[in-house]
Amino acid sequence: MELGVLGPLRIHGTAAPSRRMTGLVLGVLALRPNTAVPVGRLTDWLWRGRPPASASSNLRTHVAELRGLIRTADGEGPSIEARQGRYTLRVTPDQLDALRFDVLFEEGRRELAAGRPEVAAGRLELAVGLWRGPVLDGLTVPDDLRHDVERLAAHRIEAIEDWIEARLALGRHAGLAAELDGLVTQYPLRERLWGQLMTSLYVGGRQAEALGAYRRLHALLDKELGVQPGPAIRDLHQRMLRGDPLSGPAVRLRTRPQQLPRDPLIFVGRDAELRALSTEPVSAISGTAGVGKTALALRWAHQAASSFPDGCLYADLRGFGPQPAQDPVAVLDGFLRSLGVEERPRELDELAARYRTELADRRLLVLLDNAESAEQVRPLLPGDSASRVVVTSRDSLAGLVAREGARRLDLDLLPMDTAIALLRRLIGARVDAEPTAARELAEQCARLPLALRVAAELAVSRRGPLSDLVAELGLETRKLDLLAAGGDPMTAVRAVFSWSYRQLPTPVADAFRLLGLHPGRDFDAYAAAALTGDADTLAALVGGHLLEEQDGRYRMHDLLRTYARELVTPSESDEATTRLIDHYVYAASLAMDVAVEYEKDRRPKVSPTTHAPTFADIDEANAWLDAERANLIAVAPVASARQVGQLSAILHRYLDNGAYYHEAQLLHACAARSAEPEARAAILCNLGVIFWRLDRPREALDRYLQALDTGDRSVAVRALNNIGLVDEHLGNYEQALGRFAEAARVADEVGDRPGRARALDNLGNVTEYLGRYEEALRHKEDALAIAREIGDVVGEASTLNNIGNVHERTADHHAALAHYRQALEIGRRIGHAEIEGHALDNVGSAYRNIGDHAKAVDHHRRAIDLARETDNNYLLARALNNFGETLRQQGSPAQAADAHREALDIAVTLRELLVQARAHDGIAHSARTSAEAREHWRQALAIYRQLNAPEATAVAACLADS
Known part of the structure; x- marks a missing residue:
């Protein structure tokens, strides 16, 4: 490791440079590796806002010394690059310990989440071992870089926690208790460490000490914060009190989302506003566009983040951008997803209630940026909890203040002294050399931070006197006749934008205009290249504060976007939007061909474009789809009928599998409105599927009928198959049989072999439910023959699973097992998680019925894990029921009842009546009292009779015998 910042500064393993300032230059650049830092910003950081006249010269001297110190014999080592008034430390993860730590930490975390603790432990041990002490120990880090230091320190303790969890998962408990006892002393408010300490003591046979650790934590939190431990720790405590066995790693605490965008690189003043934000549960920052509302909120949020141990949630509500404002339903669904809630309601009121419940005993920071109105924000408030909410908006949000008691903070223009200070931070010593010109520049920018940044960047790029630039901007102001605008700050912003735009080289100016057409919140370099034909201009636009960049994604401020769009001609707009x-x-088609390869031939063929990403595996494809999901939906309203129809067909499986029902509904509805007649029917079917998933069967049925x-x-x-499924779901089995039979007949007429196979398989399912097993087997075997004939491996595997179900009903368990194993092999071969999950669960049931409970439990658990990983709640409920039945037969009734209860909760949410009835039956068989058993058998019997299901006879007998 050639450079080290995780402890005292090191170069090639030796101590830092003898001159403190030289070391600080390297340390500052190393905290922002591979990032271009303007000279003015560097000198401001190094000399704490008061650089001497010789600052730039001194900086060049320090950099020259550092280049000699970090140079390697082969010339392949780190380097300091100087270009366009900026310095960049070019370095790889093998050359800088902080970058290497980030790589190892993320690898370890991924391996741990994937269930590979051995590999995770190795990566995390290496990551933790890179630390030699506090970041840049011995150097005074500039205030603007404290967040970078705190981020690394926070990740270090998280890496330690993950490393401990990996060792607990591997059963390496020896010595961990002592290590953890020291860690909870050092980090007394880290509840996860306390949970790991309790677990290591308990698993090591020291139950009394484990319970004592809980009492210590309880007393500490009560004294320091006036709260009790979180629910995960309380649950662990209860399990220890009962003497329950603990398997696997230490109990994980709930998901801790960390969604805040990056802390502003440059921020000055607003001290009173920062203090005011620290006092109220809900704060609303309002003010004109460009005044710095988001920057203030982010600066405060990053400073206060350590006070919110359960994480930070962030949403751009898009109240005043080119896209429609965010629907609170979509925001709440995303928040709950981030909080680890798997079964999420569908309607706004239920979502908001679940959200308030989740936050009731958590301490989170929620930042709601760019709100349109109080009505948009109101459902996103956490209720009576220790969480905090900060809202930003151009609206006054009077209703939020009046009804919810929010404290409104009206953000005014920067005071002149603060505006000058910001210019000094951005430009450097020239501001103090020309104080009059600096004041005039601040006035011309209306003391708005956005305008000041854009103007300052142009000043940095040009070496002439500030007074020349002020004169140029004055001419621009007069040309636009802004004096007649009554002093509106926005007119000053337009003058700065216009002035800055005209200084751009032609390719950069062209790119600026066209990038303003992007309808999403942010975009990647591929999308930029599609719009402009060239992504090489991005760096220049970022440097000029005309674009913001974070983690390889780019964003344009709403005001800049509006201005850029005004410059685009209609023909330019149409051509660029079509390219995008x-x-x-x-x-999207490339990503889906990798992510869901088995449906590749069913998706529409689209023409290649020049600039497109490549995807090495499913993880990369899904990561791109997740990152671009909002943009893929945002372009739908401005897409042609052809384009939106293609997007609907390409993305429907991704959106359905990921339970992104709100987004799917918007996309498919948009496609249906503009679709050509020949595409409309298929889109309506896609839309019907989404209403089905949203538990709105009547609306689904309406779309299928359309x-x-x-x-x-x-x-x-x-359509007929889907209509039959709705009837089946509603318990109208005879109507469903009619629909499926008609679907099979029409499929014969039009030569739709896959559709006929599906119809026959559906006929088999319903006749199976009605106890007509021979007829069911005949339909399913006909469906299997067609699937094999046409090479439909998905249909083949699905039908094999269903044939196995019929054999189980007739107690031919070995025949069932053989069919399930064939389905499992296909599911794994084609990467179809749903088929694999159902087959695993079915194999478990067959083993249970054969009498091999150990193999049954193993397969059920694997099915449950896969269902949770893929958010497949129907599979999860079904597998939990089967798992519960196996546990009961194995002699574990209490655990069986827990599995059935979880299945029941999920089935109620899904409104799956058969699954509910089976869960009630399982709970009754595992019940501790006869009264509890009778109640659940009564509920099971009512459902089975409603569905005319054959199980009703057996349940009625159990109820009579009870």
Whole structure:
């Protein structure tokens, strides 16, 4: 390791440079590796806002000395690059310990989450071992870089926690208790460490000491914060009190989202406002565009983050941008997803209630940026909890103040002294050399931070006197006749933008105009290249404060975006927007071909575009889809009928599998409105699937019927099959049989072999539910023959699973096992998680019925894990029921009842009646009292009779015998 900042500064393993300032230059650059830092900003950091006249010269001297110190014999080592008034430390993870730590930490965390603790322990041990002490120990880090130091320190303790968890998972308990006892002394408010200490003591046979550790934590939190331990620790405590066995790693604490965007690089003043934000549960920052509302909120949030141990949530509510404002339903669904809630309600009121419940005993910071109105914000408030909310908006949010008791902070223009200080931070010593010109520049920018940043960047790039620039801006102001605007600050912003835009080289100016057309919150370099034809201009726009960059994604401020759009001609706009959407269509098709390869031939073929990413594996493809999901939906309203129809067909499986129902509904509805007649029926079916998932079967049925009414015979089979599924779901089995039979007949007429196979398989399912097993087996075997004939491996595997179910009903368990194993092999071979999960669960049931409970438990657990990983709640509920039945037969009734209760909760959310009935039956068989058993058998019997299911006879007998 050639450079080290995780402890005292090191160069090639030796001590820091003898001159403190030289070491500080390297330390500052190393905290922002591979990032171009303007000279003015560096000198301001190094000399704490008061650089001497010789600062730039002194800095060059320090850099020259550092280049000699870090140079390696082969010339392949770190380097300091100087370009366009900026310095950049070019370094790789193998050359800088902080970068190497980040890589090892993320690798270890991924391996731990994937269930590979052995590999995780190795990575995390290496990561923790890189630390030699506090970051840049012995150097005074500039205030603006404290967040970088705190981020590394926070990740260090998280890496330690993950390393301990990996060792606990591997059963390496020896010595951990002593290590953890020291850590909870050092970090007394880290509840996860306390949970790990309790676990290591308990698993090591020291139950009394484990319970004593809980009492110590309880007393500490009560004294320091006036709160009790969180629910995960309380649950662990209860399990220890009962003497329950603990398996696997230490109990994980709930998900801790850390969603805050980056802390502003440059921030001055606003001390009174920062103090005011520290006092109220809900704060609303309002003010004109460009005044610095988001920057203030982010600066405060990063300073206060350590006070919120359960994490930080962030949402851009898009109240005043080119996209429609965010729907609170989508925001709440995303928040709950981030908090680890798997079964999420669908409607706004239920979502808000669940959100308030989740936050009731947590301490989170919630930042709601760019709100449109109080009505948009109100459902996102956490209720009576220790969490804090900060809202930013151009609106006054009067309703939030009046009804929710929010404290409103009206953010005014920067005071002149603060505006000058910001210019000094951005430009450097020239501000003090020309104080009059600096004041005039601040006035011309209306003392708005956004305008000041854009103007300052132009001043940095040009070496002439500030007074020349002030004169130029004055001419621009007069040209735009801003004096007649009554002093509106926005007119000053437009003058600065216009002035700055005209200084840009032609390719950069062209890119600026076209990038303003992007309808999303942010975008990557591929999308930028699709819009502009060239991504090389991005660096220049970022340097000029015309774009913001974070983690390889780019964002344009709303005001800049509005100005850029005003400069684009209609023909430019149409051509660029078409290129952008074609890019998203093609890139989405590439991603889906990797992520869901088995449906590759069913998706529409699209024309390639010039600039497109490549995906090495499923993880990369899904990561791109997740990152671009909002943009893929945002382009739908401005897409052509062809483009939006393609997006609907390409993305429907991704959105459905990921339970992104709100986004899917918007996309498919948009596609249906503009679709050509020949595409409309298929889109209506996609939309029906989403209403089905949203537990709105009547609306789903309406869309399927609309698709049927189009007369499109190629889609009629799918529509009829889906209508039959709705009838089946509602318990209308005879109607469902009629729909499926009609689907099979129409499929024969139009030559739709896959559709006929699906219809026959559905017929088999319903006849199975009705106890007509021979008929069910005949339908399913006909479906299997078709699937094999046409090479439909997905249909083949699904039907194999279903045939196995019929054999189980007739007690031919070895035949069932053989079919399930074939389905499992196909599911694994094609990477179909749903088929694999159902097959695993079915194999477990077959083993249970054969009498091999150990193999049954193993397969059920693997199915449950896969269901949780893929958010497949139907599979999860079904597997939990089967797991519960196996546990009961194995002699563990209490654990069986827990599994059935979880299955029941999920099934109620899904409104899956058969699964609910089976869960009630399982709870009754595992109940501790006869009264509890009778109550659950009564509920099971009512459902089975409603569905006319054959299980009703057995349940009625159990109820009579009880």
